[in-house]
Amino acid sequence: MKPAPFDFVAATSVAEAVALLGERDDARVIAGGQSLMQLLNFRTAQPGTLVDVNRIVGLDGVRRDGDFLAVGALTRHAALEAHPVAREQLPPLAEVIPYIGYAAVRHRGTIGGSFAYGAPYAELPLVAVTLGGEVIVEGAEGRRTIPIEEFFLGHLETAVGPQELVVEVRFRLPAAEAGFGFREIAPRRHDYAIASAAALVQLDSSGAVGSARIGVGSAHPTPIRVNTAEETLIGRRPDAVALAEAGQAAAAAIEPLGATEADRTYRRRVVAVMVQDALAQAIERSREAGS
Amino acid sequence: MAVQSDESTNLVGARVKRTEDGRLLTGRGQFVDDLVLPRMLEAAVLRSPHAHARIVGVDASAALAMEGVFGVLTGADIADEVEPQPVIYHVLPDQRATDTRAIATDRVRWVGQIVAAVVARDRYVAEDALAAIVVDYEPLPVVANLDAALAADAPRLYDDWPDNVVGNIEWSNGDADAAIAGADAVVARRMSVGRLLGCPLEPRGCVASWDPFTDDLDIWMSTQSPNLARDLLGETLRLPGHRIRVRVPDVGGGFGNKFDFYPEEIIASLLSKRCGRPVKLLEDRAESFVATGQSREVVIEATMAAKADGTIVALKAEVRTVCGGALGTVGVGPGWLSATMMTGVYKIPNVDVRLSPVLTNRAPMGSFRGWGQPEANFVNERLIELLAEELGIERNEMRRRNFPAPEEFPYETGVVFTYDSGQYGQCLDLCQDSVRESGWPQRLEAARAEGRSVGIGYGFHVEATAFGPSRILNLVGLNHSGFDEAVVRIDSTGRVTAFTGQVAMGQGIETALAQLTAQTMGVALQDVVVVSGDTATCPYTGYGTGASRGAAMGGASLMRATELLREKVKRIAAYQLEAAPEDLEIHNGRISVRGTPSIGVTLAEIGNAAYRRLSDFPADEDATLEERYVFDPENLAWSYGCTAALVEVDRRTGVTQVLDYVIAHDCGTVINPMIVDGQIHGGATQGIGEALYEELVYDDQGGLTTTSFADYTLPSACEVPRFTLHHMDTPAPHIPGGMKGMGEAGTIGGPAAIANAVDQALADIGVEVRAIPITPPRLLDMIETATREGGRS
Known part of the structure; x- marks a missing residue:
């Protein structure tokens, strides 16, 4: 479990990092290293150069920017969880972050790394997909903004180019009346989830579902928003039957991950349960917000 | 046979903090x-x-x-x-x-x-x-896998073998078939245990x-x-x-x-x-x-039969260990122990057990805490509950009716072993009392009223420890010994060094053996050091530090060697004090005339005389202070215990959570209860892993799919409940000091207790666990199948 030889360069600015990514063959960015180090040690990844971005000043930080909460790419999960602006503006983050790995992982792992790696089980990408958001990347041509809907392309595949660096992740702030819910199931408390679900629901004055956004993680090659599940709910009273139907619709919409048929079947089953429970929590909170 | 000592401070039995911990916990350990x-x-x-x-x-x-x-x-x-x-x-x-x-x-x-x-x-x-x-x-x-290995046209792993079967052995006692035919209730099941690491x-x-x-x-x-x-x-x-x-x-x-x-x-x-x-x-x-040696994977087809009053009359079992592509150091030893312990703690007059291990293209099997015993216990303790249910007898009452009584020991099981001692009924009482005192029945009712699926399960086990009598081990096919040699030395400053063939591996043997030696010699704990782990300077222990030998075997021989040295010290002191050796006693490093404490000599003075000032030393004694003892036991020492698990099953996801856990246990004389607690906690955690979380999964091409701790899911602190432990301490009759081993206890009793609890939690739909680990996908399948088939009610 020793990595193959590689060059290591520590960049001190985004421009330098981007330039290095352009110059070096087969370069990869290392930030928190919570996924990449494993790949290196297993020799699954054998990059020619590691471009270290940890020393870039100003690449972390959290601020409100209009309808968004903007999080610098180098912000550690633990820092985001504790950040007063994040806690005030977007409480779901502090609710979800404790599910990311364990404390040591959260103190090293970065937001930008999590999005750039594109793992389907990552919690914050699921939140962004569910709430809406965008990712800002910088390359030789300058900065570009990628809507979250266009960001995750496939399993461990994102819209970030090989010579681009993620610099900021932006979460759309939900309406005050909306309720958020989140559930995940994992073999053990700190494991990668087998299935996860997030929901954002707003009830109308009659108590029916006015709007709903449902995201599923871990079970599908990417975090995925499931419109078909959302549509089953709109205009409907959110009773147990409606929630179960939404769960079934979400389960039907995914292409489940898993090495065996049994794995895939199980993921579909528990996706339905996670969606149902995340919705129930979101609806309960929406009721509280509306009363 | 309790620890004999003049010392009244009772180091043996004290919750002494482990002397090795400071060094290990602050990163001062020196690993390979x-x-x-x-x-x-x-x-x-x-x-x-x-x-x-x-x-x-x-x-x-x-x-x-x-x-x-x-x-x-x-x-x-x-x-x-x-x-x-x-x-x-x-x-x-x-x-x-x-x-x-x-x-x-x-x-x-x-x-x-x-x-x-x-x-x-x-x-x-x-x-x-x-x-x-x-x-x-x-x-x-x-x-x-096993089925592929046994197929008529199976490829052979070794060209000069006729098939993939390693060999066969059968043990019979009485007439199992006839007893089954004449029984009032019979349960037969095919059960399996997953592959572990x-x-x-x-x-x-x-x-x-x-x-x-x-x-x-x-x-x-x-x-x-x-x-x-x-x-x-x-x-x-x-x-x-x-x-x-x-x-x-x-x-x-x-x-x-x-x-x-x-x-x-x-x-x-x-x-x-x-x-x-x-x-x-x-x-x-x-x-x-x-x-590293893999372990456990086995399929056991077993039949247990009883009379209407609950008396078990017969047990038949066919044990098929799923070995890897070659035999490891211990060969099919664990499968042998599974087979020979199939009768568990019950008196079963008619027994027929067969063992036929099979090779597959998987990694070789080796030793792992429990070593065949958890597998046998899982099957045995599941069958007795199923039989109890069939007969309408309360499950623990069923157990009680089949335990050998304390006066029936030494008890011959009919398959190889003789259990030395046991008070099984008392141990079961202790466990059940604790369950009641912890309010489990009320918690069960309250949870059920909320629509939650909660169950209580029990598992009773014996554990083969103090392994073992060398000549008998040789007879059953072990090409090694089981004795333990110890050497104890007092140096010129009167301090004690205990040399052992046992090895420290985090289990606390340095402290435990020091306690035993200090107490036996009559010195303070800090005046004893334990030296281990060097074949050039340490004594020879047969086998090794495994098979729950550390305290029972390592302790017994060290205690005897220390007693011999104590006698020599007394002879020297008697010479110096002009007293009779039998009138002397040793307390806290000082030898004095019983009843006249003012007349005495310190161990430091005796040490000085033995090495440096022979003019104060008796002429008929050899200079230096050192004794050696070899202990080869006449039998194993059989610890036993009862585990109770309170579990909750989520019927929508198949997830089982252990809510609470009780173990009542008897491992003879307890040298350090804190160390025993720690050992049982660790073993119980592995038992929970074995029951619910851990499995090495191979694909149909012999590829291992669980190759990291992300896939091979050991239970972590978050998955493990608090353990409530109760100790009995009935001394082993044939081990100096009375210690029995207990290193493997937790792994043995856990799986059956948890499986029995899961069955109870899902009794209304009739789910019956036949394989461990009870993973969420497996259990969810069973729940859905049982629900579809309408359940029992």
Whole structure:
């Protein structure tokens, strides 16, 4: 479990990092290293150069920017969880972050790394997909903004180019009346989830579902928003039957991950349960917000 | 047989803090990877990616040409230089051999089998070089699992075998078939236990230094059995014993895995011999999943029958251990223990048990805490509950009706063993009382009222400890001994050094043996030091530090040696005090005349006389203060316990959570309750893992799919409940000191208790657990099937 030889360069600015990514063959960015180090040690990844971005000043930080909460790419999960602006503006983050790995992982792992790696089980990408958001990347041509809907392309595949660096992740702030819910199931408390679900629901004055956004993680090659599940709910009273139907619709919409048929079947089953429970929590909170 | 001592301070039985903890917990431990010798090189091994293939050729030329590479070893290089890897258990009369050398010579039979080794400047370079070795494999048909191995047209792993069966053995007592035919209730089930891996925090490793001038092999190993390792190194490398010295640095957990003898020890030795430099060879975590002995996997078809009053009349069982592509050090030993312990704690007059282990293209089986006993216990303790239900008898009442009574001990089980002592009914009472006092029945009712699925399960177990009587072990097929030798010395300052063949591996033996020695000698704990882990300076223990031997065997011989030394000290003191030895007593390092404490001499003065001032020393005594004792027990010591588990099942996800856990336990004299508690906590955690979380999963091509801790899910602190423990301490009648072992207890009783609890939680729909681990996908399938079929009600 020793990595193959590689060059290591520590960049001190985004421009330098981007330039290095352009110059070096087969370069990869290392930030928190919570996924990449494993790949290196297993020799699954054998990059020619590691471009270290940890020393870039100003690449972390959290601020409100209009309808968004903007999080610098180098912000550690633990820092985001504790950040007063994040806690005030977007409480779901502090609710979800404790599910990311364990404390040591959260103190090293970065937001930008999590999005750039594109793992389907990552919690914050699921939140962004569910709430809406965008990712800002910088390359030789300058900065570009990628809507979250266009960001995750496939399993461990994102819209970030090989010579681009993620610099900021932006979460759309939900309406005050909306309720958020989140559930995940994992073999053990700190494991990668087998299935996860997030929901954002707003009830109308009659108590029916006015709007709903449902995201599923871990079970599908990417975090995925499931419109078909959302549509089953709109205009409907959110009773147990409606929630179960939404769960079934979400389960039907995914292409489940898993090495065996049994794995895939199980993921579909528990996706339905996670969606149902995340919705129930979101609806309960929406009721509280509306009363 | 309690601990005999003049000392009244009662160190034995005290919750003394472990003396090794400060050092270990502050990072001062010195593990094998901390060892750096001058001019040392590092090695790495290349492992087969194929489960079954012929090796057509190995081309290491590119690797050898790399800068920093000192050598490459292939199967062809060692074929004539070493004997096959040793197998010390030959328990089947017709047991076939799987002679396999440390590096595969012509054929690989499991993913992970070693095909080459590289020695280099450091591990990084060694791993770079591994990638440059080209092995030409010709794949062979894979025997992926038990059914494939037993199929009529199954490919054979060994061409000269008629099939893939290692051998057969049967034990019979009475007439099981007739008893079953005449019984009022019969349950027959096919049950299975998954494949497991013991996972010590520190993987295996060694540093070998072969002196090319003297042919002395100095080897440091993370091992539980240095004496056995020295003997097996000698056999395999064709070296006499006096040329080999095995030393054991701090060991970061063993769990039986490090009892066994592995190819890497041979490879490091040969590489060192070739290079003339010390060679470190560590198993990394990723390798450990295919390189460390695997365990447990077995299918047991069993029938238990009883009369209407609950009296069990017969047990039949067919035990099929799913071995790997070769036999490991302990061969089919664990399967043998499963088979011979199928009767569990019950009086069963008619027994018929068969064992026929089978080879597959999986990694070899080895030792792991529990060693066959959890498998037998899982089946036995499930069957008795199913039988109780069939007869309408309360399950623990059913148990009680079949326990041997305390006065029936020593109790012959009818299959090999004689249980030395036990008060099973009292232990079950203790467990049930604790369950009641903890309010489980009320918690169960409250949870059910909320629509939650909660159940209580019990499992009663015996544990084979103080292994064991050497001559009997030889008779049943073990090519090794089971005695323990101890040496105790008092130095010129009157302080005590206890030399043991047992090995410290985090289990607390340094403290426990020091307590026993201090109490026996009559000195303070800090005046005793325990030395272990060096074949050149420490005594010989048969077997090793496994099979729950540490306290019972290591303690018994040390206690006896200390008693002998105490007598010598008293004779010397008697000479100096002009008193009779029998009138003397030793307290806190001072020998005085009983009843006249003012007349005395200190141990420091006796030590000084024995080594430096012989003018104060009796003429008829040898100078120095040292005694030796060899203890070979007449029988094993049988610990026992009762486990109760309170579990909750989520019917929507199939997830089982352990809410609460009680263990009542009797391991004879307890030297240090805190250490015993810790051992039971650890074992119980592994029992929970075995029941719910852990499984090595192979695919249909013999590929292992669980190759990291992300897939092989050990229970963590978040998954484990608080344990409530109750100790009984009935001394073992035949062990000096009365200690019984207890290192494996938690792993044995847990699975059945948890499975029984899951059954109870889902009783309304009639789910019946027949396989562990009870993973969420499996349980959800069972719940859905049971629900579809309408359940019992």
